[in-house]
Amino acid sequence: MTPPAAASALPSTSTLTASLVTVTEVIQEQEQVQVQCVVRTRIPSEFGNATHSLLLYTNSEDDKEHLALVFGYAAAGPDSIWSRTLEAARDNETPRDRAIRGAAPLSASAIPATSATSSPLESTPPASDSNNDSAPLVRIHSCCFTGETLGSLRCDCREQLVDAMTRISAERKGVVLYLIQEGRGIGLRDKLRAYNLIDLGYDTREANIQLGLPADARSYRIATAILRDLNIPAVRLLTNNPLKVNSIVHDGLVVSERISMIPKSWSTGILPGREADGAKAIGSKLLDRDGYLVSKVLKMGHILDIPSEILAGTSAAAAPTPK
Numbered sequence: 001m002t003p004p005a006a007a008s009a010l011p012s013t014s015t016l017t018a019s020l021v022t023v024t025e026v027i028q029e030q031e032q033v034q035v036q037c038v039v040r041t042r043i044p045s046e047f048g049n050a051t052h053s054l055l056l057y058t059n060s061e062d063d064k065e066h067l068a069l070v071f072g073y074a075a076a077g078p079d080s081i082w083s084r085t086l087e088a089a090r091d092n093e094t095p096r097d098r099a100i101r102g103a104a105p106l107s108a109s110a111i112p113a114t115s116a117t118s119s120p121l122e123s124t125p126p127a128s129d130s131n132n133d134s135a136p137l138v139r140i141h142s143c144c145f146t147g148e149t150l151g152s153l154r155c156d157c158r159e160q161l162v163d164a165m166t167r168i169s170a171e172r173k174g175v176v177l178y179l180i181q182e183g184r185g186i187g188l189r190d191k192l193r194a195y196n197l198i199d200l201g202y203d204t205r206e207a208n209i210q211l212g213l214p215a216d217a218r219s220y221r222i223a224t225a226i227l228r229d230l231n232i233p234a235v236r237l238l239t240n241n242p243l244k245v246n247s248i249v250h251d252g253l254v255v256s257e258r259i260s261m262i263p264k265s266w267s268t269g270i271l272p273g274r275e276a277d278g279a280k281a282i283g284s285k286l287l288d289r290d291g292y293l294v295s296k297v298l299k300m301g302h303i304l305d306i307p308s309e310i311l312a313g314t315s316a317a318a319a320p321t322p323k
């Protein structure tokens with residue numbers, strides 16, 4: 001039977017499907033975060049005598065200044081780590097301008113002149129023949145004022161940051177993405193309120209929910225965008241958090257290996273900061289952060305073996321949920 005003339009003018013089902021896929025892809029691309037590295041400087045540090053670079057980013061998703069600590073930054077090397085948006089040539093820019101924002105002299109770099117803001121459409125896709133074994137070591141770290149600056153033992157953030165910097169420095173190549181999302185993204189004020197709920201007997205997940213907030217409000221889209229800006233299509237990721245792995249894989253990067261971050265007090269049984277005198281952690285009073293870490297494993301899916309003494313201790317210490 002001959003179809004009506006009007007129907008014959010319609011695109012075929014396969015054409016429609018292809019068009020829809022294309023439109024969907026375009027929308028997804030447009031929704032990706034754009035980032036721009038606005039300044040880089042060298043930071044001599046105590047970590048393995050290596051000088052690393054601190055890169056400060058702006059982005060299209062929030063007004064925070066997220067950071068990347070890059071070990072092995074070299075704008076001119078094909079196998080090195082460098083920022084496309086930092087090194088891109090800009091209109092009417094003098095050599096001094098480039099020096100002040102930390103970009104290499106144009107004559108010394110092999111950087112193509114591109115837009116100074118990364119576009120997902122320009123992003124380097126994961127190379128199909130990329131050698132995953134040489135993927136750099138990467139830590140996606142959320143800032144923690146209380147842990148990193150005050151030395152709080154309610155969490156293990158400081159230990160994780162130091163551990164990541166030490167390991168990456170030893171390889172002389174890699175990145176710590178330092179995301180400004182305090183308290184799993186709820187901000188310092190609500191994090192402190194959540195601490196008080198934890199002291200009333202809630203665990204770290206329940207405390208956020210009691211405040212009407214997500215258990216984890218973080219996003220790793222900016223992390224993915226920064227990794228793309230750094231021309232890193234594949235990573236060996238330092239994390240216990242499967243959400244981080246899933247998020248960046250979903251965004252099209254390759255995680256060739258996940259490397260656990262085991263708290264030293266759990267692997268050695270020594271109290272944090274007491275390595276010199278070997279004060280025992282396991283077997284003594286449980287630390288605040290033991291309950292925090294156990295909650296992250298049991299309630300939030302983090303991948304970490306809990307020492308039996310810790311598990312028994314936290315079960316015994318678990319208070320009835322306050323009303």
Ligand SMILES: [Zn+2]
Nearest residue numbers: 144147155157
């Ligand atoms: Zn912390």
